[in-house]
Amino acid sequence: MPIVIFLIVLFLIFLSTIRIVPEACAMVVERLGSFHSVWRPGVHILIPFMDRIAKRINLKEQVADFPPQPVITKDNVTMRIDSVVFFVITDPKLYAYGVENPIAAIENLTATTLRNIIGSMDLDTTLTSRDEINTQMRSLLDVATDPWGIKVNRVELKNILPPDAIREAMEKQMKAEREKRESITLAEAKKQSAVLTAEGNKQAAILNAEADKQKTILAAEAQKEKEIREAEGRAQAILDVQRAEAEGIRLLKEAGADDAVLRIRSLETFAKVSEGKATKIIIPSDIQNMAGLLNSLKESLVSPSTVHPTENGNEEA
Known part of the structure; x- marks a missing residue:
């Protein structure tokens, strides 16, 4: 029985000598009052009555x-x-x-x-x-x-x-500085707005001038096209008249018209001329011997006319 008790005491003393150092920690061990060693994380044996842990140290930051x-x-x-x-x-x-x-x-x-x-x-x-x-x-x-x-x-x-006085002065200075920056910002904004407005007006004026110029060019081109088309129409009308006259002459020739027919057509033409506002009519000299035809011409005239011989052999009515 005493042996069992002795063994139990020895076991307890042995257990008391075991030391476990956790991670991120260290222990400073002294032996007989002087520095012995530094225990790092792990299991260590402490000699009873000789060693002691002088300081536990945390190695974390x-x-x-x-x-x-x-x-x-x-x-x-x-x-x-x-x-x-x-x-x-x-x-x-x-x-x-x-x-x-x-x-x-x-x-x-x-x-x-x-x-x-x-x-x-x-x-x-x-x-x-x-x-x-x-x-x-x-x-x-x-x-x-x-x-x-x-x-x-x-x-x-x-x-x-x-100090409080310094803080108050700094706050006033900061307030004044903010108000200054605000004024500068507003002035810059107004300046930028005026510049942008002027630039917009300039661009609008340029665009209006370009539009007026384009409108003038288009109007001139339209007038030119109109005059060209009118000239082409008049030329086409003259050409059609000439073609009609040429076609009439061609038909007369094909019909074999004699001099009497041609003279009658001439008198008909003079009759149409006399219907206008002309006060003088030049009659060729080869028609003056045709008394019957003159009577027809007199009947077609609105007012009587007097026939006078001209210097070149024609008569003036």
Whole structure:
């Protein structure tokens, strides 16, 4: 029975010596009061009464959010700035033995570094140089925390809080700047509108002139076509008359008309002429001996006419 109890005690002591280190963690082990080793993730055996775990360390990236710190700019403006530091522990031994309180040390180091950087800038530069300030702080903090086994990955400024009077002045300045941009935008819009209107009027005038020109050209072409068609009609009418006269002469010749018939047709023509408004008619001399025909001509005339011999052998009535 005592042997069983002894074995149970030994088993419990053995179980108490087994240590399991989880992932992304490390343990600093001391043996007899001095540093012995760093346990990484896995199963480890702790020697009773000789070894002890001095510190458990988280190897994940950690975030330290520090409260606002008062800083003074180069132009003597006091403001409050709060920052966030992202860091990771790279050497558990240095982290365990390098500094008593690493987070407090990083906070104080961040405050002093921030004051040094802001003290070399004026207010406007500070408000517009967040990236530059972040880069400088990360570089300086990384060098300072390297002996502590800490690597600073990023530093971000969360808020920059200038005094109330400065904020009010900045708000008024921003309002005035917005009103200025609004006025400039309205002026540019009016200018652009006037330019576009003038350009539209110009294009309309050009189009109207082109339309009037095209209309004039079309009217001239229409008048020209009209005159050409009228001239062609008159020429065709004259040609038809000439063809008709030629056809009449041809028919007379084919019919074998003698001189008496031709003279009668001539008198008929003179009778038609006398029906007009002419006051003088020239009669050929070879018709003056035809007394009977003259009587017929006198009957066809509206008023009596006197026949006078002309110098070339014809008679004038």
